[in-house]
Amino acid sequence: MTCDVARAKFFLYLDGELAGEEQAALETHLYTCPDCQRLMHLERTFRTRYLDRLGPDPAPEAVRREVVRLLEALPARDVRAWLRSHRRPSMIRLGTVVVGIVLVVGGGVIGVAFRRLGNGASVSLTQLAEASVEQHQKLTRGLLPYDVREMSPTRMEQWFKGRLDFNVNLPELPRKNLALLGGRISYLRDSQVAALHYQLDGKDVSLFVMPLETYRQLGLGGRPKFKIVTYQGYDVIVWASHGVAYSLVSEIGGQSCLVCHSPDERLDFPTGFRAHGRL
Amino acid sequence: MDPNEEFQTLTVRHLDSLHAYALLLARDGPRAKDLLQETLLRAFRAFGSYKRDLSFKVWMFTIMKNVSLDWVRGLRVRPVAEEWNGEGGVGGNGEETAASVVPLDPEQILIRNLTVEHVRRAIKNLPAIFREVVELREIEGLSYQSIAAIIGRPIGTVMSRLYRGRNILRAVLQESSSDTVISRRAL
Numbered sequence: 001m002t003c004d005v006a007r008a009k010f011f012l013y014l015d016g017e018l019a020g021e022e023q024a025a026l027e028t029h030l031y032t033c034p035d036c037q038r039l040m041h042l043e044r045t046f047r048t049r050y051l052d053r054l055g056p057d058p059a060p061e062a063v064r065r066e067v068v069r070l071l072e073a074l075p076a077r078d079v080r081a082w083l084r085s086h087r088r089p090s091m092i093r094l095g096t097v098v099v100g101i102v103l104v105v106g107g108g109v110i111g112v113a114f115r116r117l118g119n120g121a122s123v124s125l126t127q128l129a130e131a132s133v134e135q136h137q138k139l140t141r142g143l144l145p146y147d148v149r150e151m152s153p154t155r156m157e158q159w160f161k162g163r164l165d166f167n168v169n170l171p172e173l174p175r176k177n178l179a180l181l182g183g184r185i186s187y188l189r190d191s192q193v194a195a196l197h198y199q200l201d202g203k204d205v206s207l208f209v210m211p212l213e214t215y216r217q218l219g220l221g222g223r224p225k226f227k228i229v230t231y232q233g234y235d236v237i238v239w240a241s242h243g244v245a246y247s248l249v250s251e252i253g254g255q256s257c258l259v260c261h262s263p264d265e266r267l268d269f270p271t272g273f274r275a276h277g278r279l
Numbered sequence: 280m281d282p283n284e285e286f287q288t289l290t291v292r293h294l295d296s297l298h299a300y301a302l303l304l305a306r307d308g309p310r311a312k313d314l315l316q317e318t319l320l321r322a323f324r325a326f327g328s329y330k331r332d333l334s335f336k337v338w339m340f341t342i343m344k345n346v347s348l349d350w351v352r353g354l355r356v357r358p359v360a361e362e363w364n365g366e367g368g369v370g371g372n373g374e375e376t377a378a379s380v381v382p383l384d385p386e387q388i389l390i391r392n393l394t395v396e397h398v399r400r401a402i403k404n405l406p407a408i409f410r411e412v413v414e415l416r417e418i419e420g421l422s423y424q425s426i427a428a429i430i431g432r433p434i435g436t437v438m439s440r441l442y443r444g445r446n447i448l449r450a451v452l453q454e455s456s457s458d459t460v461i462s463r464r465a466l
Binding site: 011012015016017039042043045046049050051053054055056057058059060063064066067068070071072074075138187 | 283286287290291294295296297298299308312315316319320323349384385386388389393395398399402416417418419422423438441442445
């Protein structure tokens with residue numbers, strides 16, 4: 001073994017990552033080479049004097065306190081309340097500002113159909129759309145594993161029953177080109193929701209079912225029944241019905257309504273939305 | 280022990296490490312807090328599938344890294360790897376075989392009689408792509424295999440980044456006069 005080869009293995013050796021013949025060969029070389037012995041001694045000294053004394057910086061006391069409170073809330077399933085009172089709102093505020101700017105300049109990134117919504121409800125709707133799109137991306141990219149898969153809507157409803165404190169009523173699959181791939185319990189803006197991943201003609205569609213309380217807390221309600229937001233290129237449709245609320249995310253506009261409706265049903269969408277243009 | 284209690288105990292035991300890694304990945308305190316919270320929520324839900332022969336810290340770091348990658352995909356933070364634009368090395372992206380690198384002699388650093396805090400600061404100032412593996416190894420004491428699992432890269436990449444990171448660190452500690460000189464010597 002040459003000195004260069006030996007020295008290239010010093011880190012491995014001291015990290016305990018060398019074994020067997022490689023380790024024996026290096027030790028033999030060290031035994032016979034005073035220069036490498038000297039360097040190895042310096043390496044050990046460097047480690048002892050500096051690296052072995054390093055440890056992680058202590059977490060700030062405020063963080064420690066919050067984590068302890070969160071840990072206490074986790075088993076009690078009281079996480080939503082905890083997060084509502086502790087989560088940093090800056091990203092949401094930032095998102096709202098961005099949405100506001102884009103709306104003012106009339107940009108094409110975010111188009112919003114807020115016509116009959118008040119300002120507060122508009123902001124809430126945007127936040128809900130943002131959260132829905134984020135979950136949709138994770139769900140459809142496989143980053144959020146399904147809790148249940150390959151089940152009929154009826155069986156999936158049964159699965160959610162007892163696990164969520166609201167009823168999950170899923171539409172039957174009215175078309176052959178529509179598949180329910182899987183579902184999971186997820187979170188939308190700190191609220192526990194049923195997240196369903198569909199494919200319609202091979203296009204991903206996510207349906208989030210949430211408690212009506214969440215929808216009301218966001219200030220959403222009344223008309224229009226179907227509230228529509230285009231966010232980051234995704235079409236988000238939000239509505240309430242039969243004691244729960246829904247958020248439907250896709251890239252196929254009103255075509256995604258086929259998850260719930262037959263093509264010949266007439267729905268109340270604002271003019272200009274590509275709601276049923278391609279149905 | 281009750282699983283909830285076990286999760287709490289282990290989390291509190293490793294909280295300094297978890298917070299430090301969250302800071303490294305998220306870049307600032309408020310985002311680090313968010314990342315830590317989201318990691319804890321995800322880990323708590325998955326704790327039933329946690330295999331006890333794996334280090335809890337490594338398991339949590341892996342979850343945290345995945346959460347941060349989710350954020351990167353959602354553009355909430357910049358990816359760590361994009362920060363390094365050094366031109367040196369095979370392929371120009373900071374990757375090369377570890378065997379081709381010989382460590383810089385630490386004698387000059389020892390002569391300078393620096394403090395541990397000097398070294399800690401120098402590690403924090405490493406390019407993020409190297410800082411991650413150097414911290415996981417030197418501060419958290421993790422094996423190459425664990426680091427590879429956490430960052431989702433082969434062991435060879437871990438070794439390569441570690442060698443480079445350590446050599447940059449040594450160059451910085453030896454002579455902090457010029458970044459250009461340092462990068463040439465270290466790379």
